[in-house]
Amino acid sequence: MRLCIVLSKVIGRRWEYASRLILMKKIMKTNRRQFLNRSLGVVGTVALAPMVSAIGPGFEQKLLEVNSLSPNELATDEEFWQFIRQAFTISPNLINLNNGGVSPQPKVVQDKVTHYQSVSNEGPAHYMWAVLGEEREPMRRKLAATAGCSADNIAILRNTTEALDQIIFGFPLEKGDEVVLCKYDYPNVINAWKQREMRDGIVLKWMDLPMPVENDDFIVKAYTDQFTLRTKLVNITQVINWTGQILPVKKIAQAAHSRNIEVMVDGAHAFAHLVFNIPDLDCDYFGTSLHKWLFAPFGTGLLYVKADKISKIWPLMAAPDPKSPDIRKFENIGTRSFAVELAISTAIDFYNMIGPARKEQRLRYLKNYWVDGIKSHPKVKLNISQKPQYSCGLGNFGIEGKKPEEIQSYLMTKYKILTTPIVWEKVSGIRVTPSVYTTIAELDLFIRAIREFAG
Ligand SMILES: Cc1ncc(COP(=O)(O)O)c(C=O)c1O
Incomplete structure (x- = not known):
C-alpha cells in the first residue's frame, strides 16, 4: 500500500513536472513566435515561422539577434543577407544585376x-x-x-x-x-x-x-x-x-x-x-x-x-x-x-519578414556600394543623383568611349554579370539593379570588371 502511495506520488510528481515542462515549452514557443512576429512587424494572424525555418537552421536565431538593429545598421549585416539569399533558387553561375526588369521569386512563393x-x-x-x-x-x-x-x-x-x-x-x-x-x-x-x-x-x-x-x-x-x-x-x-x-x-x-x-x-x-x-x-x-x-x-x-x-x-x-x-x-x-x-x-x-524599411535600406546600401567602387574612375560617368531623395536601389552609369551594349556584353561574356544597356533621351549607360540576395563579393567582382573595362 505504502509502495503504491510512494509510487503514485513519484509518478504524480513526474507527471506534474512533465506537464509543467510541456506547458513551459508551449509558452516559450508562443512567446518566441509572438516576439518573432512582433519583431517582424507582422499584422494579424500571419504565421511566419514556417517561412523562417524554410530559410535554414540559424535564421530564426539571427532574426532575434538583429531585432534591435536599425534598418541602416542591418543593411551592412552580411550574415543576415546571406540567410535571405538562401530563400531564393537563383543560379550560382550568374550574377544577376538586372532585378529591375523582373525579379526571381523566393522558393516559398x-x-x-x-x-x-x-x-x-x-x-x-x-x-x-x-x-x-x-x-x-x-x-x-x-x-x-x-x-x-x-x-x-x-x-x-x-x-x-x-x-x-x-x-x-x-x-x-x-x-x-x-x-x-x-x-x-x-x-x-x-x-x-x-x-x-x-x-x-x-x-x-x-x-x-x-x-x-x-x-x-x-x-x-x-x-x-x-x-x-x-x-x-x-x-x-x-x-x-x-x-x-x-x-x-x-x-x-x-x-x-x-x-x-x-x-x-x-x-x-x-x-x-x-x-x-x-x-x-x-x-x-x-x-x-x-x-x-x-x-x-x-x-x-x-x-x-x-x-x-x-x-x-x-x-x-x-x-x-x-x-x-x-x-x-x-x-x-x-x-x-x-x-x-x-x-x-x-x-x-x-x-514583411524582411521588413519594408530594412529592404529599402539594403537596396540603397548595395547601390551606394557599387557606385562608391566605380565613381572615382575618370572615365566613369554616373547618370544618377547620389542624394537619397532622388535615387534608390536602381542605378545607371556610363563609361566614356564605350557604348552601353559594349559594356553589357563585356560583363556578360567575361563574367556572366547580367545588366541592362540603356539608351533613352539623354541617358546612355548601364542600368544596375542588385536585389536582397546580391552579395558584396558579387559587387566587388562587378566593380573590378568595370574598372578593368574602363581601362
Ligand atoms: C516605369 C515602368 N512602368 C511600367 C513598366 C511595365 O511593367 P510590366 O511589364 O510589368 O507591365 C515598367 C517595366 O519595367 C517600368 O519600368
Whole structure:
C-alpha cells in the first residue's frame, strides 16, 4: 500500500513536472513566435515561422539577434543577407544585376504557386474558381494593407501595363483635351497615350528633365509649365526606370489638383522598394507590377483608384456595369491563373519578414556600394543623383568611349554579370539593379570588371 502511495506520488510528481515542462515549452514557443512576429512587424494572424525555418537552421536565431538593429545598421549585416539569399533558387553561375526588369521569386512563393496549381488541377471549375476564388478577397485585403489603403481601392491585375491601360483607355477625354507626360516615362505607357492621341484626337504635352535632377521646385515647374485650361490629367513616373530617378510625386500632384487636373502614377519601380502608402502620394490612379520589387509571381500587378474616381473610369475589358463604383469591375479579364494571384500573399509575408524599411535600406546600401567602387574612375560617368531623395536601389552609369551594349556584353561574356544597356533621351549607360540576395563579393567582382573595362 505504502509502495503504491510512494509510487503514485513519484509518478504524480513526474507527471506534474512533465506537464509543467510541456506547458513551459508551449509558452516559450508562443512567446518566441509572438516576439518573432512582433519583431517582424507582422499584422494579424500571419504565421511566419514556417517561412523562417524554410530559410535554414540559424535564421530564426539571427532574426532575434538583429531585432534591435536599425534598418541602416542591418543593411551592412552580411550574415543576415546571406540567410535571405538562401530563400531564393537563383543560379550560382550568374550574377544577376538586372532585378529591375523582373525579379526571381523566393522558393516559398514558387512553392505556393505550385501548390495552388495542383489544387486547381483537381478540377479547375470547382477548385480554382469556387474554392481558391474565395481566397481572393482576403488576399486583396492583405495587399491593400501593404499599399496602405482600403481593399475597395485595389484591383488585382497582371502588371503595370494592364493596370495603367485601364486608366489610359478608360479615362473620359474629348478631342482637344490635354494630357501631360514626361519624355522619360515608360514606353508601354507612352505608346498607349499615343494610341489614344491617334484615335481620339487628344493632345499630348511633353515635358523634359535633365537627368539626374535634384530640385523639387524645378521638377514641379517643368510639369506645371505644360498645364493649360485643357489639361485633364498628368502622368507621373514615381521612379524613372532608366536611371532610378525619384520624382516628387506628391508636390506635382498637389500642383495638378489645385488646377483640377487628375493624377496618374506609374509606380512600377517604387512599390515594395521604397516605403510609402499609395494614398500619401495624393494621386487619383496608381499602377504597379508585383513581379518586380514585391517578388510576387510573374504576371501580377495592382491598380489603385481613389474611391470617388472608380465609377468614371471605363474598364478596359467590359464589365456588367461599366459605371459601377466597385473596383472589381477592372478584373473582368477572363480566365487566368488564380494560383499565380493567390501566391501574392506569400510574397507579402516574405516582404514583411524582411521588413519594408530594412529592404529599402539594403537596396540603397548595395547601390551606394557599387557606385562608391566605380565613381572615382575618370572615365566613369554616373547618370544618377547620389542624394537619397532622388535615387534608390536602381542605378545607371556610363563609361566614356564605350557604348552601353559594349559594356553589357563585356560583363556578360567575361563574367556572366547580367545588366541592362540603356539608351533613352539623354541617358546612355548601364542600368544596375542588385536585389536582397546580391552579395558584396558579387559587387566587388562587378566593380573590378568595370574598372578593368574602363581601362
Ligand atoms: C516605369 C515602368 N512602368 C511600367 C513598366 C511595365 O511593367 P510590366 O511589364 O510589368 O507591365 C515598367 C517595366 O519595367 C517600368 O519600368
